[in-house]
Amino acid sequence: MQLITCGRNDANNRDLLNIMFAARKSVFVDLLGWKLALCDDRYEIDQFDDLQARYLVITCNGRHAASTRLLPTTRPHILDTLFSHLCEEPVPTGPAVLEITRFCLDRVQHSVKRRAARDFLVAALVDYAIVEAVKTFTGVAEAGWFEQFSKFGWLCRALAQPQQLGPKTLIPFRIDVDANIVERMMATGIYARTAPRPTGMAA
Numbered sequence: 001m002q003l004i005t006c007g008r009n010d011a012n013n014r015d016l017l018n019i020m021f022a023a024r025k026s027v028f029v030d031l032l033g034w035k036l037a038l039c040d041d042r043y044e045i046d047q048f049d050d051l052q053a054r055y056l057v058i059t060c061n062g063r064h065a066a067s068t069r070l071l072p073t074t075r076p077h078i079l080d081t082l083f084s085h086l087c088e089e090p091v092p093t094g095p096a097v098l099e100i101t102r103f104c105l106d107r108v109q110h111s112v113k114r115r116a117a118r119d120f121l122v123a124a125l126v127d128y129a130i131v132e133a134v135k136t137f138t139g140v141a142e143a144g145w146f147e148q149f150s151k152f153g154w155l156c157r158a159l160a161q162p163q164q165l166g167p168k169t170l171i172p173f174r175i176d177v178d179a180n181i182v183e184r185m186m187a188t189g190i191y192a193r194t195a196p197r198p199t200g201m202a203a
Contacts (some may be wrong), residue, residue, distance in 0.1 A: 001065060001117065003124050004044050004057045008049060013057075014191070020046050020057055023064045023106050031107060048078060048101065058117050063104050065115035070126065071099040073138065079172060083140045086172045088160040096135040100125065100175075115119040122152060122166075123191045129177045136176050153185035 006013040021043035027045055028034045039045045048071055058066040073079040073093040078101050080091045103121070105114050128134065141149070143162050150156045150173070159172040185191035 001051040001120050002059045003042070003120070004059060005128070006055050006057065007080060008051050008053050008055075011157060018043060019064045020055065020067045020104070020153055021049075023067065024102055024104050026107055027104050044102075053100075056121060058120050058124065058127060060113070061115065062106075063070040065109065065113070066105050066121040067100040067102070068100055068104065068115065068121060070128075071101055073097040073099055077101075079138050079140055083170070083172060086140065086165075086170060088161050091159075091172075092136050092138050092174050094136075096133060098129075098134050098137055099136050101118070103139075113132050119190050119192070125186070126154070126177070126181055126191060130182075134177060136174055138171050138172070138174050143171055146171040146173060151188065152190045154181050180183070 004013060004016060006017065008017070009146045010017070021039070024044040025036075025038060025042065029036055029038065036044050036181050037046055052072055052075060053139055055072070057064065072095075073080070073091075077099045078184060079087070079099055080093065084091050105118055105121075109117065125137065129137070133160070138159075146158065146162075150158075155176040155178060159174060162169045162171050164170075182191055
């Protein structure tokens with residue numbers, strides 16, 4: 001597996017970004033039934049996919065395996081724009097706070113490979129935080145996903161009790177990055193020393 005970090009206007013990875021947007025459409029629209037805007041009926045792209053968005057993309061044999069989008073919280077983002085009413089405390093924001101959105105595992109994978117891709121992506125998030133001096137991640141997750149990733153070993157806590165929104169039960173959350181995050185996540189088996197290690201961010 002290979003990690004690629006890129007921005008929205010990265011000409012060298014334009015094809016990869018289109019593959020990722022297509023995978024997001026397949027997962028979030030076709031599989032999960034989210035009512036999201038589409039581009040050319042092929043790509044899931046919204047107003048937050050702008051020049052400030054950053055992407056971590058995991059590929060396997062040249063194919064999209066997993067990806068996520070990171071949004072700065074010093075400007076409008078999903079938690080403060082669409083879901084702030086879910087929070088029982090102020091939405092964490094700041095230059096060292098990024099929002100995790102569109103955590104996407106490609107559907108065309110065996111379950112074992114999906115889990116490996118998930119773990120690689122989570123490890124990439126941790127390493128990205130260390131390299132880029134990110135102190136906190138935030139986001140909104142369905143209850144099942146929150147229960148799963150809250151056990152990965154990082155310092156994850158809900159910003160409110162689970163709340164029903166239509167057919168979904170949603171939980172706003174924060175993940176704090178401290179000096180012992182790698183050791184704790186290695187203990188849970190999520191993080192491995194063979195994990196991808198980002199060395200910088202493409203513009």
